[in-house]
Amino acid sequence: MKPSVVMIEPNGHFCRDCAVRGAAVCSSLNAAELTEFEHLGRRVHFDGGETVFSEEDITTSFYNVLEGVMRLYKLLPDGRRQIVGFALPGDFLGMNISGRHNFSADAIGVVTVCQFAKAPFGRFIEDRPQLLKRINELAIRELSQARDHMVLLGRRSADEKVATFLLGWRERLVALKGLSDTVPLPMSRQDIADYLGLTIETVSRTFTKLERHGVIEIIHGGISLLDPARAEALAAA
Amino acid sequence: MKPSVVMIEPNGHFCRDCAVRGAAVCSSLNAAELTEFEHLGRRVHFDGGETVFSEEDITTSFYNVLEGVMRLYKLLPDGRRQIVGFALPGDFLGMNISGRHNFSADAIGVVTVCQFAKAPFGRFIEDRPQLLKRINELAIRELSQARDHMVLLGRRSADEKVATFLLGWRERLVALKGLSDTVPLPMSRQDIADYLGLTIETVSRTFTKLERHGVIEIIHGGISLLDPARAEALAAA
DNA sequence: AAAGCCAATTGACTCAAATCAAATTTGAGT
DNA sequence: ACTCAAATTTGATTTGAGTCAATTGGCTTT
Numbered sequence: 001m002k003p004s005v006v007m008i009e010p011n012g013h014f015c016r017d018c019a020v021r022g023a024a025v026c027s028s029l030n031a032a033e034l035t036e037f038e039h040l041g042r043r044v045h046f047d048g049g050e051t052v053f054s055e056e057d058i059t060t061s062f063y064n065v066l067e068g069v070m071r072l073y074k075l076l077p078d079g080r081r082q083i084v085g086f087a088l089p090g091d092f093l094g095m096n097i098s099g100r101h102n103f104s105a106d107a108i109g110v111v112t113v114c115q116f117a118k119a120p121f122g123r124f125i126e127d128r129p130q131l132l133k134r135i136n137e138l139a140i141r142e143l144s145q146a147r148d149h150m151v152l153l154g155r156r157s158a159d160e161k162v163a164t165f166l167l168g169w170r171e172r173l174v175a176l177k178g179l180s181d182t183v184p185l186p187m188s189r190q191d192i193a194d195y196l197g198l199t200i201e202t203v204s205r206t207f208t209k210l211e212r213h214g215v216i217e218i219i220h221g222g223i224s225l226l227d228p229a230r231a232e233a234l235a236a237a
Numbered sequence: 238m239k240p241s242v243v244m245i246e247p248n249g250h251f252c253r254d255c256a257v258r259g260a261a262v263c264s265s266l267n268a269a270e271l272t273e274f275e276h277l278g279r280r281v282h283f284d285g286g287e288t289v290f291s292e293e294d295i296t297t298s299f300y301n302v303l304e305g306v307m308r309l310y311k312l313l314p315d316g317r318r319q320i321v322g323f324a325l326p327g328d329f330l331g332m333n334i335s336g337r338h339n340f341s342a343d344a345i346g347v348v349t350v351c352q353f354a355k356a357p358f359g360r361f362i363e364d365r366p367q368l369l370k371r372i373n374e375l376a377i378r379e380l381s382q383a384r385d386h387m388v389l390l391g392r393r394s395a396d397e398k399v400a401t402f403l404l405g406w407r408e409r410l411v412a413l414k415g416l417s418d419t420v421p422l423p424m425s426r427q428d429i430a431d432y433l434g435l436t437i438e439t440v441s442r443t444f445t446k447l448e449r450h451g452v453i454e455i456i457h458g459g460i461s462l463l464d465p466a467r468a469e470a471l472a473a474a
Numbered sequence: 475a476a477a478g479c480c481a482a483t484t485g486a487c488t489c490a491a492a493t494c495a496a497a498t499t500t501g502a503g504t
Numbered sequence: 505a506c507t508c509a510a511a512t513t514t515g516a517t518t519t520g521a522g523t524c525a526a527t528t529g530g531c532t533t534t
Contacts, residue, residue, distance in 0.1 A: 074388050076473060082388040095377050102381045129366040136369060139376040140332050144339045146383035151311050151319040153390035154434030158491065189512065197391030202491055204513055220500095236313060395521065426482060436522055441483055457530090 014038060018114075023090035024064050028134035040121055041114040046107035053094070054104045061115050062094035068111030069186050072103045073194065083195040085145070086187065088172055092138050094118075108186050153197045156236070161196040162206040163234035166216065170225060184222040210234075251275060255351070260327035261301050265371035277358055278351040283344035290331070291341045298352050299331035305348030306423050309340050310431065320432040322382070323424065325409055329375050331355075345423050390434045393473070398433040399443040400471035403453065407462060421459040447471075 015026060015038040029037055043066065046052055052063065055074060070087040084103055087093060093113075096102055125131050152164055170183045185192070189207075193200045207223070210216045215231050217224040225231060252263060252275040266274055280303065283289055289300065292311060307324040321340055324330060330350075333339050362368050389401055407420045422429070426444075430437045444460070447453045452468050454461040462468060 074384060076388065076392060078473065080392045082391045084384045084387050096381065097374055097377055098381075103384060129369060132366060132369055132373060136373045136376060137334055139373060139380060140334055143376060143380050143383060144333065144335075146380060146387065147311060147321045147340060149387055150321050150383065150390055151313065153387055154319045154431075155313060155317045194391075199492060200512080201493085201514085205491095208513070236315065437482080438484085438523080439521055442521095445483070 014043070015041075018066065020064065020066055020090045025092045025131065025134055025138065026064070028130045029128075033128065037124065040124055041116050044113050044115045046111045046113070048107055048109040050107045050111075052105040052107060052111070052113065053101050055101055057101050059094055059096055059099055059101055060118055062092065062118065062121055063105075064114040064116070065089050065091045065093065066112040066114055069108045070105050070111055071108055071187060071191055071195075072105050074103050081194045082197070083191060085142075085149075086169075086195070088176060090176075092135065095135065095139060108191070158196075158198055158202050158206055159209070159234055160236050161198060162192075162203060162210065163215075163231050164237070165192065165196055166223065166225065167228070167231055167235055167237075181225045181228070182219070182222060183225055186221070251280070252278075255303065257301065257303055257327045262329045262368065262371055262375065263301070265367045266365075270365065274361065277361055278353045281350050281352045283348045283350070285344055285346040285348075287344045287348075289342040289344060289348070289350065290338050292338055294338050296331055296333055296336055296338055297355055299329065299355065299358055300342075301351040301353070302326050302328045302330065303349040303351055306345045307342050307348055308345055308424060308428055308432075309342050311340050318431045319434070320428060322379075322386075323406075323432070325413060327413075329372065332372065332376060345428070395433075395435055395439050395443055396446070396471055397473050398435060399429075399440060399447065400452075400468050401474070402429065402433055403460065403462065404465070404468055404472055404474075418462045418465070419456070419459060420462055423458070 015021065015034045016031070018024075018026070021027065026034065026037060041064070046068075052070065053059075053061075065087050066089055068089075070091075070093075071083050072085045072087055072093070073081050073083040075081050086108075087105065093105060094101065125135070152161055156164065166183060169185070173183065174180070187195075189200045189203050192198075193203045196203065198206075207216070207218055210231075211218050213230075215225075215227045215234070217226055252258065252271045253268070255261075255263070258264065263271065263274060278301070283305075289307065290296075290298075302324050303326055305326075307330075308320050309322045309324055309330070310318050310320040312318050323345075324342065330342060331338065362372070389398055393401065403420060406422070410420065411417070424432075426437045426440050429435075430440045433440065435443075444453070444455055447468075448455050450467075452462075452464045452471070454463055
């Protein structure tokens, strides 16, 4: 699928009004630096299902997610897929040392990213250690999440996986949009299964079971968390 | 178990003779910086089974592994364990953003580390962006490995897990000590099981099966890789 | 060399999740 | 509203890996 690369704004002033200004990689920059920085990035839109970059592609850009949700995944040669994470606004993508992306990234629904060409971005970082420090913080935070996810994949039951996922996903949305017991799930059941190391059938059955037990209510495009305490207990945090 | 904190060398000159000089975090430092750097670290020994630090402990030090093997793991409240990685010479441990370790680390056999107190190390980094860059590189490399491991845990069969582990472990030892088809396995079967998201019995049975099929030979303290090509095929890389 | 101990292996059986197979719901396009 | 395709749910059955239970093998200690 081809990306709908549409530059919404020329290299005008938008960083200071950016939705992720405080949370993203750019939070490490002062006003003066930001003015210079916004000439480096351009906003690009992707429709649902479009691939932003693929594993093994040469890295030509870095991406700052501004809006929407992305699935980050790796494929085995026979087609088995493991989703290694979902990217939300504020997430920074594209860092690697091999010069190639080590996972693929698809838009789930409409996505807006701030795209930076690799070379100028690299030059900009060069004499701004606080930006490097910020990127390092984000990498270390991701590493911690990755380790948590290893525990989930290696040592948790299907019920625990699903409960942990719902709570963790809610947590991320709360940090982004504020508290709500209604949890939108823009990704498909297959995406959830591939994130949790399960099959779509097991995810579906587990959702149904949680609903039967009054823990959640399955609503259009998501779930409603009726009994967070019970969900926590099931997650065996 | 209490660490046998034995300072082998006072704050004398040893960095330039250090075994991991080229590979570790210190490879980013020039000779002059190295002289200053070696006053920050001290060598500490641990015996097999000793815990170097535990998850949720306040981070007071960073560690550079000089010698030996460590298991890095997380525990669930009910005792289930997931090993998130094995640390080898050159690996740098202790980075986090919460101020607490996000996994525990035990020595497997005798281990020597270069230990740095957090505060002075942090100050030293402050005006040396190339060291920060090096640390960032190591974090990004680990992140990539973590993602590979997620694929293994979520989507691979027991046979694939074991074959992938043996090849990956061999690869790391090759990078460290040069090529050999004899692969020492200093960790227990339980450690391997907890790394692969399996039980000890399944690991043992899979080893036996690989031996029956002539892929490996189980030797004392490790395996001999008789048929690397077949192992690769089984790993379904 | 016998006893004790722990790690590893092997065997018998079970079970959680996968697979195979419909049925049903949802959504997009006409 | 109607059609078709895709996504999801549900049911029946299978199976890979787990559990439980010995047994074996290597060391260490006596």
